[in-house]
Amino acid sequence: MNMIDAATAQAAYRDELVRAGLLIPTGVDGLYGRSGVFEDVVERFDALVTRWGGKDGAEVMRFPPALNRQYFEESEYLKSFPHLAGTIHSFAGDEKAHRTLLRRLEEGQDWTEEQVATDVVMTPAACYPVYPTIAQRGPLPEDGKLIDVFSYCFRHEPSIDPARMQLFRMREYIRIGTPDQVVEFRELWLERGREMMASLEVPLDVDVANDPFFGRAGAMLSNSQREQKLKFELLIPITSTEKPTACLSFNYHQDHFGHLWDIRSADGAVAHTACVGFGMERVALALFRHHGFDPAAWPASVRKLLWG
Numbered sequence: 001m002n003m004i005d006a007a008t009a010q011a012a013y014r015d016e017l018v019r020a021g022l023l024i025p026t027g028v029d030g031l032y033g034r035s036g037v038f039e040d041v042v043e044r045f046d047a048l049v050t051r052w053g054g055k056d057g058a059e060v061m062r063f064p065p066a067l068n069r070q071y072f073e074e075s076e077y078l079k080s081f082p083h084l085a086g087t088i089h090s091f092a093g094d095e096k097a098h099r100t101l102l103r104r105l106e107e108g109q110d111w112t113e114e115q116v117a118t119d120v121v122m123t124p125a126a127c128y129p130v131y132p133t134i135a136q137r138g139p140l141p142e143d144g145k146l147i148d149v150f151s152y153c154f155r156h157e158p159s160i161d162p163a164r165m166q167l168f169r170m171r172e173y174i175r176i177g178t179p180d181q182v183v184e185f186r187e188l189w190l191e192r193g194r195e196m197m198a199s200l201e202v203p204l205d206v207d208v209a210n211d212p213f214f215g216r217a218g219a220m221l222s223n224s225q226r227e228q229k230l231k232f233e234l235l236i237p238i239t240s241t242e243k244p245t246a247c248l249s250f251n252y253h254q255d256h257f258g259h260l261w262d263i264r265s266a267d268g269a270v271a272h273t274a275c276v277g278f279g280m281e282r283v284a285l286a287l288f289r290h291h292g293f294d295p296a297a298w299p300a301s302v303r304k305l306l307w308g
């Protein structure tokens with residue numbers, strides 16, 4: 001399938017989802033409201049994730065979809081993904097500046113000049129607030145840490161692909177500890193993720209992947225990430241069978257975040273980290289794609305798993 005065919009298929013499927021009322025368009029590509037039916041599927045899948053992962057005793061943390069700007073700056077996100085970042089700016093001028101703003105708005109000119117960066121930045125991945133938070137607690141316990149997060153995430157990647165949103169939800173488990181503990185966690189979830197998604201009776205494949213690092217230096221980072229098999233994705237066809245969509249991802253960061261925030265294992269070594277991420281909207285879209293737009297008509301076995 002060439003690029004034009006792919007784009008046509010994506011646009012057509014988005015239109016279908018909108019006509020069915022599952023996605024509510026806002027006039028911005030990648031920014032959607034969702035119906036009650038869609039949200040019910042997201043909630044049921046979230047509960048399914050808890051059933052598979054909740055028994056491991058993760059500490060639950062819930063953050064708003066924004067990050068302390070200082071954490072964001074320390075994370076080096078701007079080095080790797082400047083094109084995806086969403087910073088929050090706000091008006092901070094005086095009355096004169098306000099009058100200018102209103103005049104520009106009225107005249108249809110750029111009114112954003114006076115906007116200044118606030119202390120918060122949109123969360124790019126649900127696990128980002130966790131590392132600096134854990135670092136502040138001091139050295140890890142003997143058996144490391146396991147954290148459970150769920151957050152809206154923002155990425156500036158507008159697309160007509162209904163599966164590529166600018167604001168979407170990510171559930172994650174994050175393991176922080178020794179290399180052995182962290183690698184074991186990722187192996188466990190590679191298996192579990194496959195089994196869990198297979199139980200939902202959708203076609204799937206697991207493959208090595210890379211993040212979209214920016215620029216020419218980024219291409220090298222992507223290659224080395226692939227060579228070292230640091231990222232895997234669980235792929236399910238949504239708008240294309242040739243190019244299936246990443247619905248879960250399994251990431252081994254080695255000591256990258258441990259170094260940035262000086263997270264230490266109980267033995268004093270720099271901690272390693274890994275995370276498994278569940279793309280909530282993508283999983284819902286995959287279920288709608290393979291079982292139809294009406295969950296009442298889904299296979300009884302799948303309904304039972306999700307609704308009991």
Ligand code: ATP
Pocket residue numbers: 125155157163164165166168170210211233245246247248249250277278279280281282
């Ligand atoms: P892709 O390769 O498709 O861009 P990704 O590698 O950027 O995905 P991760 O950064 O690993 O994805 O994010 C974890 C999960 O969040 C993904 O597996 C996916 O399910 C979901 N996700 C990522 N980007 C988006 C998006 N733009 N819209 C909806 N869900 C997304």
Ligand code: ZN
Pocket residue numbers: 125126127128172251275276277
């Ligand atoms: Zn993560």
Ligand code: MG
Pocket residue numbers: 212
């Ligand atoms: Mg991406």
